[in-house]
Amino acid sequence: MINFSLQKNLHTAAGEMQLNVSARIERGQFVSLYGASGAGKTSILRMLAGFMKPDNGFINVNNAVWFNASAKRNAEPQQRRIGFVFQDYALFPNMNVRENVLFALGRNESPTIVDELLEVTGLTNFAGRKIQTLSGGQQQRVALARAIANKPAILLLDEPLSAIDNEMRVYLQDTLKAIHQRYNLTTILVSHNAQEIIKLSDVVIHLTQGRFQQQTTPALFFQNGQEAAKITGHIVSFDEQGNAVVLIENRLVSIPVAGEILTSNDRVEINCSNIKPAIPKQGK
Numbered sequence: 001m002i003n004f005s006l007q008k009n010l011h012t013a014a015g016e017m018q019l020n021v022s023a024r025i026e027r028g029q030f031v032s033l034y035g036a037s038g039a040g041k042t043s044i045l046r047m048l049a050g051f052m053k054p055d056n057g058f059i060n061v062n063n064a065v066w067f068n069a070s071a072k073r074n075a076e077p078q079q080r081r082i083g084f085v086f087q088d089y090a091l092f093p094n095m096n097v098r099e100n101v102l103f104a105l106g107r108n109e110s111p112t113i114v115d116e117l118l119e120v121t122g123l124t125n126f127a128g129r130k131i132q133t134l135s136g137g138q139q140q141r142v143a144l145a146r147a148i149a150n151k152p153a154i155l156l157l158d159e160p161l162s163a164i165d166n167e168m169r170v171y172l173q174d175t176l177k178a179i180h181q182r183y184n185l186t187t188i189l190v191s192h193n194a195q196e197i198i199k200l201s202d203v204v205i206h207l208t209q210g211r212f213q214q215q216t217t218p219a220l221f222f223q224n225g226q227e228a229a230k231i232t233g234h235i236v237s238f239d240e241q242g243n244a245v246v247l248i249e250n251r252l253v254s255i256p257v258a259g260e261i262l263t264s265n266d267r268v269e270i271n272c273s274n275i276k277p278a279i280p281k282q283g284k
């Protein structure tokens with residue numbers, strides 16, 4: 001179990017911001033940190049990892065004290081059992097895939113785990129390939145395999161999939177989930193993506209301005225008190241009935257206009273509670 005209380009004065013563009021958060025995370029949980037840009041999500045991960053020193057507070061992980069301000073205890077990052085994946089994780093470009101994962105292995109670990117990790121992340125056929133020859137999605141799979149090679153007590157993921165195209169993103173979400181379950185990891189993911197959070201996490205923590213507002217299940221968080229889903233588009237023209245013809249992605253959709261004065265080229269938001277959407281299955 002992870003139990004932490006962290007206080008840190010952050011210097012933001014808008015001035016000082018006092019980050020003050022506490023949480024208990026059960027072993028095996030998948031937790032997502034959700035919040036606006038600048039709310040302090042990355043800072044929390046960096047404090048857990050030992051890359052940023054809190055002003056006050058404590059971090060206890062499975063009976064070990066990683067940080068305690070009053071006891072002046074501050075374990076080095078390498079003493080903390082963490083795996084970290086960033087949006088742009090720095091892999092060693094001159095090493096191949098297998099060597100990159102092998103490099104992260106603890107001294108007493110058997111290299112057979114590397115083959116297992118390459119298999120779980122779908123990289124077996126890429127084992128001998130140099131990093132530069134891989135796509136962004138494949139590189140993130142290497143980063144993931146590397147982050148868990150050392151059997152971390154916590155896997156910290158800072159928007160690892162945000163730079164990846166949609167199809168690969170869905171595939172990587174499945175890989176992440178499989179890895180989390182297979183290695184019984186405790187995972188903390190920073191994400192702005194509701195679909196990703198709902199798919200992956202047991203718990204979502206909402207952070208605004210350095211404070212935890214809510215810790216709940218994704219289903220409750222994204223339903224309760226949330227507005228109806230909205231999609232955006234641009235008005236292209238108006239049809240004979242006076243409906244706005246709106247370009248939504250690559251489709252033209254005719255939508256009744258309710259009173260407001262709108263003209264062509266206006267960017268509009270379509271509130272989905274006002275239309276009756278059909279939801280034919282598109283596949284997985």
Ligand SMILES: Nc1ncnc2c1ncn2[C@@H]1O[C@H](COP(=O)(O)OP(=O)(O)OP(=O)(O)O)[C@@H](O)[C@H]1O
Nearest residue numbers: 009010011012013036037038039040041042043044
């Ligand atoms: N070492 C530091 N000391 C003081 N303030 C810092 C430090 N590092 C970052 N900050 C500030 O803390 C604020 C919060 O940044 P942080 O990266 O944690 O937010 P975030 O929620 O992860 O945002 P984003 O979603 O844009 O990545 C920023 O304004 C940043 O400038």
